[in-house]
Amino acid sequence: MSAASFLRRLFGRPRPGTDARVQHAVSLCEALLGERGETSGATLARDLLAAWQALDERQRGQFFDVLALEFSPDPEAVGKAADAYRDDPAPRNLIRLQELAEPARQELFRRLNMAPGGTAALVEMRRQVLRGLDEHPDWKPIDNDLLHLFRSWFNRGFLRMQRIDWRSAAIVLEKLIEYEAVHAIQGWPDLRRRLESDRRCFGFFHPQLPDEPLIFIEVALTQGMSAHVQPLLDVKAPMGDPARADCAIFYSITNCQQGLRGISFGNLLIKQVAEDLKREFPHLKTFATLSPIPGFRRWLDRTETRVKLAMGPEAEARLALLAQLDEPGWSSGEVSEALQKLLTRLCAWYLLHARRGEEPFDEVARFHLGNGAALERLNWFGDTSGAGMKRSAGMMVNYVYRLEDVERNHERYFAGHTVVASRAVEKLARKCVLSQLPEKAPEA
Amino acid sequence: MSAASFLRRLFGRPRPGTDARVQHAVSLCEALLGERGETSGATLARDLLAAWQALDERQRGQFFDVLALEFSPDPEAVGKAADAYRDDPAPRNLIRLQELAEPARQELFRRLNMAPGGTAALVEMRRQVLRGLDEHPDWKPIDNDLLHLFRSWFNRGFLRMQRIDWRSAAIVLEKLIEYEAVHAIQGWPDLRRRLESDRRCFGFFHPQLPDEPLIFIEVALTQGMSAHVQPLLDVKAPMGDPARADCAIFYSITNCQQGLRGISFGNLLIKQVAEDLKREFPHLKTFATLSPIPGFRRWLDRTETRVKLAMGPEAEARLALLAQLDEPGWSSGEVSEALQKLLTRLCAWYLLHARRGEEPFDEVARFHLGNGAALERLNWFGDTSGAGMKRSAGMMVNYVYRLEDVERNHERYFAGHTVVASRAVEKLARKCVLSQLPEKAPEA
């Protein structure tokens, strides 16, 4: 039985418990897949898109159920094709196997993509699949098929890097306000300040989603490497002179499309931005981030960590110091040098040694170290916002991108998850009490 | 054994009889596939592209041999995964099967596409694979993988229809001269005439190949449906007034990229052009082609056809008439009415009844009928050029696109390969001697 006849067997049959609208959408899927010419195909794709958009959330769930169940390969047919290929790995057997192993869903999505607005709708579809995945693990193949297509369609070759500034379209700029995930943008004046002449903002765009940044990065051109983020976020900050800057600080990077999760844009964006800035401003010497440390306090509060900290000499004093963090407003008055010293060293240790599996515990660290950056400096009270205090007791970190070291660091990271760090940070980590405990450091 | 370890087993081994340059290119393929980050990936893709472009034709053949042999799925591994899916069609088994069934080539090509110029290089690569396919049938899986990717990448959703006129870039215009396949363009003045205000030219473009039309169509805005192509091709033809035209004549359509063979653009282009013209010139009533009949004389010369024509009454006179076609310059003097009548009826019969398998014998007929056009009119001496005489004894045909019938015709065609034709053409075919022979018409 061919793949088509397998599908045909399933098509058109009643599906009890499925709304009429969903049945209609599914029958459009079947018709679209059954189309041989493109003429009616384009119309069908348009109709299907409209039908899908008219479904409410519950109905979309039903639709996903059908997609997951009925548009997968026929186990028998694909099994036989695999047997034939195992017997004789000839081209025709391979091609037959590929045909049968690819779910009809992929062809369905490719055809749906022909409708105007198709790409955006599919990205949105995956967003909804991903959101429901915990409850509906059987939707996983839908996610997988969409991801597979998106990897093709959002291939770096098809992306355009664009500078975003105050000349950009408002429809794009409002997306920045909506999407910014690291340091929320407080309306248009805040946005405008971040796009002035001493700043740069770049994004990747896809020709099919011209008004939608896929990812964007905000850069400040500064003299010296910034240690504190609040001055960068201050709407009234005095304008710097980009011609005199020696440092490009990447202070925010945001992936915009949840439906594109798993496709990595950040690395390529940072690299190209650094290259372009270097060309525009040859006197730039340092390319560095000013990054949050999102997992630090979470890690600090883990039982495992607490147990370790309760061991060894001066444990009591240590715990007493840390207990201050739980007091509201601990940071608004005088903070004892002892606490600062303790936290800084713990944070250095955390960034160098705390793990999740083999990789660093901290997700931002994983991202930049994986890109080939080096851990350069810890900044006490680098982010004194509520979010910053909550995430990391106000601490921030600079990762430095040295263009000449990036590839080597990147390879070392992927070879053994080596965390490349400055001597200063390494020294802080060594002085941390956790380094001095007799047994092996706890796996985070 | 995972797909990766299967590959690893193959990688790096010596390949006797393979040039060092090819070995180097293959090792770059391996490195590119082994890459986990994108940083060095982009560099590797660039290097691989350069390495591939430095290969001569013979070396490219060796490279294809390796690609076909070593970057296919592992038969054992994929067989086991298919077994597992046959036993239990659970999501995880499906996903595993898909992973293993997809050749590493596809991922390789996706990564190569990241390099600047990658898409163009891959299209060129497929062109060369296709050209060598008869001699190297084992390259078929490479063709298949590229076609699979191109179907995704050159999906209608990603194409842009652009008008091409005398304001277009010379780099695009020279491609028209180079590619035009139906009525050769005799240099820049000829091209310019075809882009004047009483003409239209449109093409599909892909964002990644901005200077390369994928397909283009030439249209004349005329009063009445053109029967002869030479006046349309005449560089000195007087300018028509588009505001007074009632007819849009599609007199040439050319697929430009051999490397994209098998991906159909023409149907969608014609449809969108017709819609756009209708909007710009609401008084247009007829959308029709003036098309060649490329297979007519070839079919006429087939033994099968000749045998039939030698039967029945007046066979001798008939064959004597047809023999005139073999005389050089038969058409330059007076042509007998008897010959004109005979050829016209044969041509009508040919277009309505001659088959290749279930489909019409004539490839241009297949294209337009499959698009939903109707066979409208035969034009004696419609194309008196050497090529026109050779293809079809000078005959041309108008296919009409009636926007309201296109879908229905298209469906009838694909349901039973019904050739929708005007009464006039049907009448000509009925009068043809082949319709009057006792037995069933010969399958062409």
Place this chain on the structure above:
Amino acid sequence: MSAASFLRRLFGRPRPGTDARVQHAVSLCEALLGERGETSGATLARDLLAAWQALDERQRGQFFDVLALEFSPDPEAVGKAADAYRDDPAPRNLIRLQELAEPARQELFRRLNMAPGGTAALVEMRRQVLRGLDEHPDWKPIDNDLLHLFRSWFNRGFLRMQRIDWRSAAIVLEKLIEYEAVHAIQGWPDLRRRLESDRRCFGFFHPQLPDEPLIFIEVALTQGMSAHVQPLLDVKAPMGDPARADCAIFYSITNCQQGLRGISFGNLLIKQVAEDLKREFPHLKTFATLSPIPGFRRWLDRTETRVKLAMGPEAEARLALLAQLDEPGWSSGEVSEALQKLLTRLCAWYLLHARRGEEPFDEVARFHLGNGAALERLNWFGDTSGAGMKRSAGMMVNYVYRLEDVERNHERYFAGHTVVASRAVEKLARKCVLSQLPEKAPEA
């Protein structure tokens, strides 16, 4: 003595009471005018621009004094040239006269315009001249020369009409917020609503000032002719369907550049917008404004008007009614029908008969009637904002642009300042007490 030597006589001499910076700027003017090649001209223009921009307001005044005094034609020389032309109006005498009659200022401004940013600086310069003109009537020739140049440079042929929408650059959009003069825009959400799909906004732009609208107009696509402006200004107004609109309401038009005062853009903009909208939405039947009546209450409060209103029968009751307008909040409660009737009729009379010289008293009326529009309808409480109540007791008016009547109306207006009005408005005016007074209506 030639013009040049006349200037040379003046140049370089000390000017007591003039700041050094001004002296420097003036000497750059002299150098720029003395330049024969363009090479150093471009540099000098740049320097002069910078020197001018560095002057403070008082210094700019001094600079204008010098410009007005020293860069005018030499009275003796131009007098002689005029004598020669009077004696013999030969070409050479005409050309000589033109050379001498044109102030050196004009050539200076033309050369200054070569500097990047020159046009913008000159527009700004005129804005400042105009602002100081009351105090410094001797600056009038500077104004005159700039106006003369601007009429050439901002000729309709050089302007581009652009649609402004949410895809426009933020740098342009923020100008709308800044400049809007009729119904202030309350920030970005308000602006966004005014650019939605049931609205249109168009502006004229000059290639040299790409981020600066010269004028812009806001249009609502509605069903039926709007009588009240507040629903149009409501940020939360429900979205209309432009496909079902039969009416285009021009509810705001703003000239942006004070430095371009006296150059009329509005007429041409309205006409082109109406034509473009008619093409995009062929079902639009009515093109009308919803306009303020800025002079109504001012006219009502004039002594002349009051005197007339105090005459004739029922004068006391009338004045008592009008006295209500002076009470704060008179419109927030119940408004008596008598007052409404009185005001409406007075307003109709005002629009039809109140004059300033030969032209209508109301400046908005002058603009639209001069463009060829007709006075269509009065709208009670059309604008209940504070500004609207203050300007015109809340009344608004629709002027209708009937494309087929516009030229004739325009000519009638300029021939005899005829106010073309609907019967309804004419009837209201006839019923107005001022129409019934024995003597001739007071000249407003």
Place this chain on the structure above:
Amino acid sequence: MSAASFLRRLFGRPRPGTDARVQHAVSLCEALLGERGETSGATLARDLLAAWQALDERQRGQFFDVLALEFSPDPEAVGKAADAYRDDPAPRNLIRLQELAEPARQELFRRLNMAPGGTAALVEMRRQVLRGLDEHPDWKPIDNDLLHLFRSWFNRGFLRMQRIDWRSAAIVLEKLIEYEAVHAIQGWPDLRRRLESDRRCFGFFHPQLPDEPLIFIEVALTQGMSAHVQPLLDVKAPMGDPARADCAIFYSITNCQQGLRGISFGNLLIKQVAEDLKREFPHLKTFATLSPIPGFRRWLDRTETRVKLAMGPEAEARLALLAQLDEPGWSSGEVSEALQKLLTRLCAWYLLHARRGEEPFDEVARFHLGNGAALERLNWFGDTSGAGMKRSAGMMVNYVYRLEDVERNHERYFAGHTVVASRAVEKLARKCVLSQLPEKAPEA
């Protein structure tokens, strides 16, 4: 009598001997000038443009006659205004004088410019006026008015420099072929070679004439300063590597619009091109022309020159050498060293000392020296084309633009028409027999 009433007196009267079509065009001029609003103005401008374009050449002559005669200032009125200004140079008298001194033609042209295509039509109008000027000296004021407006409209501030390459629109490229005035372009392949990657072409464009270059320059990026132009013009010349070039050779510069004669673009273009190239290719060291010497042989054939050459020692041998130039094919065989030496020295003397008035005799020399370039090197047989032999016995010259010297050279040139030349050229000139004649060099 006001200017308007003066015109009114002239308007509408019969003009014997004037065609009806011309009468109609003139009456449209009068109507357009009489227009107070812009509404009908735009329509009238359109009508006038069409009426003018429908005139044949003879009729245009009649039209110019009327324009010259009737649209000039009223001598009496302007005379009185000048008297008043002489008596009292007050602002109002100045403004009045300016109003009356400006011919109505200028306002007419400004209004005509509002019509679509108006600017192009006015440029064409001036071209025709200039062509007829010798026969019709009374048209001079029309020329003068148009030139005055064009100086404003084609002010450097409004021009855009654009790179022209193979991506440019064909409609622009064909203009290069049409206009190229120095080294004719032999069709599209020749053009294409001149736009390859080792060449650059730039032009100035005006927003109102987007498809019309005003001027363009062709540049070759070479290693070493080119001495011969034929290799640069060879369609099959091997491609150079721009990254390795140290020299930018300006080998052709063409003013395109005869109607813009008298407005200088070349200087600014060369300067901006040099700056842009320096930025793109920082390793460029020399910016030089390879220029024709259009007046050399013409000067050589002048009686004055011949008389001088017939004087002094060895006069006979000298004249015998020069007589060779009159023999056809003198340059195709061996050329004697004596002749080469003689011609080279004469040419150096010519470029340094031959004058027309105070300026150099050679027009190309006047242009580049006036721009601030220096005479660098003579090139024997630099241009062996027929035109090159005829102009200058095959000699060419390099003018060098040293960015740091340009302003000083320019000023020296305009101060005393000093010809800045290299020592080598000066030495050649000193050795020339004409330098050794006892009396003062003949004024050319």
